[in-house]
Amino acid sequence: MKKKLFIGGEWLEADTYFTLKSPYNGEAIAEIPMASEQEVDRAITAAYEARETMARMPAHKRWAILDSLSRLLEQRADEAARIIATEAAKPIKTARAEVDRTVQTYRFAAEEAKRIHGETLPLDAAPGGEGRVAYTVREPLGVVGAITPFNFPMNLVAHKVGPAIASGNTLVLKPASQTPLSAYFIAELLEQAGLPAGALNVVTGSGSKVGDKIVQDERVKVITFTGSPPVGIGIRNRAGLKRVTLELGSNSAVIVDKGVPVSKIVPRCVTGAFSFQGQVCISLQRIYVHEQVYDDFVTEFVKVTGGMKSGDPLDPDTDITAMISPGDVSRSLEWIEEAVDHGAKVACGGKAEGNVLEPTVLLGVEAVSKVSCQEAFAPIVLINKIRDLQEGIRLVNESRFGLQAGIYTENIHNALEAAEKLHVGGVIVNDIPTFRVDHMPYGGVKESGFGREGVKYAIEEMTELKLVVFNRN
CATH class of the missing domain: 3.40.309.10 (Aldehyde Dehydrogenase; Chain A, domain 2)
Incomplete structure (x- = not known):
């Protein structure tokens, strides 16, 4: 089986590939594309160009895409579990539990797409605020760079993809090198669910090429990373003024x-x-x-x-x-x-x-x-x-x-x-x-990272709060 990069709504051949092998028995599973820096740039460009389409998409359409995705995944749950078990060497009963959770995560994301709202502010609580009306709204930040680990190759992808789509952002996703098949599988389902071209792009390859390009490209406004503390700290140091969410290590x-x-x-x-x-x-x-x-x-x-x-x-x-x-x-x-x-x-x-x-x-x-x-x-x-x-x-x-x-x-x-x-x-x-x-807030302190996942809380990390004030005087 030979996989392709998913960029701008198209499945594209790469110049180079590596053989993905089973951690359990060493058997070849698939040929996986190794994206070049130019291909990563193309993926970021596709996400950047699609950002206005996603930002303008009404909440009910974002809900419909995510709801459709959850239903498609539920229908193909056995196939999804076998993918996880094969590429990650996760016991099949544990893989099935992960797929069930992934379905729930996308359902939570669909629901939250309809619940993104701000608040009204009583400006007359301060002298000089009389005769003014104020409210806040949450707006998508744009392109989200998502870097995911091997251990939950489907559900931890969902914790980044789901909130990003729900909040009207676009994504460039780099899955772990050992578990890319789960991410490509979700891309196929999202394509069927009607996600606009360019809203999700999946690129596989080395961290030094794919990851570094995503982290440092100025068009990417949010980095959400789950992985080791040394890599996460390096991302934080290179990200500049990007919004960064880090889910790192623990010894619970x-x-x-x-x-x-x-x-x-x-x-x-x-x-x-x-x-x-x-x-x-x-x-x-x-x-x-x-x-x-x-x-x-x-x-x-x-x-x-x-x-x-x-x-x-x-x-x-x-x-x-x-x-x-x-x-x-x-x-x-x-x-x-x-x-x-x-x-x-x-x-x-x-x-x-x-x-x-x-x-x-x-x-x-x-x-x-x-x-x-x-x-x-x-x-x-x-x-x-x-x-x-x-x-x-x-x-x-x-x-x-x-x-x-x-x-x-x-x-x-x-x-x-x-x-x-x-x-x-x-x-x-x-x-x-x-x-x-x-759906609970999930994240840590110290070297376990900062920021929170859990769909509602991830949406807050991926959106910007805007204040609107009307002067009625």
Whole structure:
């Protein structure tokens, strides 16, 4: 299968291609175009020329396009899930869940297209404001440059494409090199849904050519990026006065307070730690358990982890499969070894077969170990003992990241204290930090980035507030 660039409503051959291979078995999947700087420029030009068409499009038409897209995707959900499972090595049952969420994300975007509005202002609240009427409106910024990661190749694309179309912007989309098929699939569906030519352009290729051109071109007014902190910081430094939204890394943690029924929460924590091999921005990486329930928690956690099945991502019974690259497996094993060298104990896992790393549970990990203080992005979780809630909050906050954190507690006062003192973008009470639904505000503090996604909030990032004042005197 040979794919083409999607530019200005046309499918175009590129001069060069690379072979996309399965992370699970190394088999060739497709030939993917490598866009040149000239082709990226052509995509930006197409988006720039289409910006007025999209800005003038009435809300009901933007709603209709996005609603049609969600229906088309729902009809082809099985095909979409197989694309994700094949290119990302995501277990098929997890891929199906992603497609379901993607349908919902586009439906939320369709609904929000009809709810973009401003407010009236009482100017007579200030001396000299008498006899004046004021209101605000939100206007699209123009061309959105969207750069997306491999781990949610369909839904994280939706979190950029959906709000951009809903708010009347145009896009140039660069999907991750390992997972471009999902983005091209959505482009095909949007073409069927009636999106005007040039409103969405999909270009694949190297970050140094495609990404840098998108970031630095003055016609692009918004950059929305999900990926690693070093790349995100580099984008921010080069973006100038562009509006920039960054969703970066995390080493998300949960606190388990005393008195919590361990058997009830462990399966949920195991899911949070190992879903899609831990390659999730808010994957549960650190667990801090009160000393009164620590031993029971560890015993149950290891037992449930041992029941997970590794195998082919297309097998509906598979829980764990290949990581995205051999390099990530090697790095993960090195980080596990480093933690053990500093006194940690491997309760289970710690080994790899090919690209499949066993789900790994580490106990007694020092805070300076990479598996604790950096983003593992692997099926690795640490479980450490704490004396009280205050120690747990301190350990969660002693991180350069701050995306989401969770706390399990039966004590309302402890829940409120954690909600107040945890320095993160979202606090989840009585659930794992991996919880997310697609219309809630989502984003972090510190090196986890800035700006918020969640369709309504992304629309705010992609629009400009304009004030209009009438003098009736």
